[in-house]
Amino acid sequence: MSISEKVFDKTRILKGSKFDHNLFVQQVQELLKSNNFVPDERLPDQNSSCKTFVVAVHSEGGGVAHLRTYSQKHERATDCAIWEAVRATTAAPGYFDEITIQDPGNATLRTFIDGGVGYNNPAECAIEEAKQIWPHRPVGILLSIGTGTHAPPQFKTSSLDRRRSLYQRQDY
Numbered sequence: 001m002s003i004s005e006k007v008f009d010k011t012r013i014l015k016g017s018k019f020d021h022n023l024f025v026q027q028v029q030e031l032l033k034s035n036n037f038v039p040d041e042r043l044p045d046q047n048s049s050c051k052t053f054v055v056a057v058h059s060e061g062g063g064v065a066h067l068r069t070y071s072q073k074h075e076r077a078t079d080c081a082i083w084e085a086v087r088a089t090t091a092a093p094g095y096f097d098e099i100t101i102q103d104p105g106n107a108t109l110r111t112f113i114d115g116g117v118g119y120n121n122p123a124e125c126a127i128e129e130a131k132q133i134w135p136h137r138p139v140g141i142l143l144s145i146g147t148g149t150h151a152p153p154q155f156k157t158s159s160l161d162r163r164r165s166l167y168q169r170q171d172y
Helices: 003-007 021-034 082-088 123-133 157-169
Strands: 053-058 064-068 099-103 108-114
Touching: 003 021, 021 082, 053 082, 064 082, 064 123, 082 099, 082 108
Parallel strands: none
Antiparallel strands: 053 064, 053 108, 099 108
């Protein structure tokens, strides 16, 4: 049985949030273990070339949060467990409860909801992040892999024919 079949089992729908975030965390931790990670492994503070961040939203003010594996000029890498970062970026209201993460460095509690609330396509966040990391290098390419559909949408032939005829009739 897949993770999604276990977590999104319609026979286990809860009151309030639809699905059990504890079951989701358990599945994420098992996935980490199967890939040779410790279940509570922290986001690595790696200032190497493979800088990674996920987007979550502060539930109090709605502002964007970047949970990073690297430090920035005025912010250090996010000190949380990998599973906490996963939960923060998947805490979609109505599906999973929000998550509160304690920053051990300064004992601050921060509460997050899914990054898709306001930042469903974080491409702009990625571009801004790249500009801060490499201020004198242009962004060469941005590949955004989304959830999308299996096949592109099908257009009615008549609407395509109408567009073609409009372009053909124009005098330039």
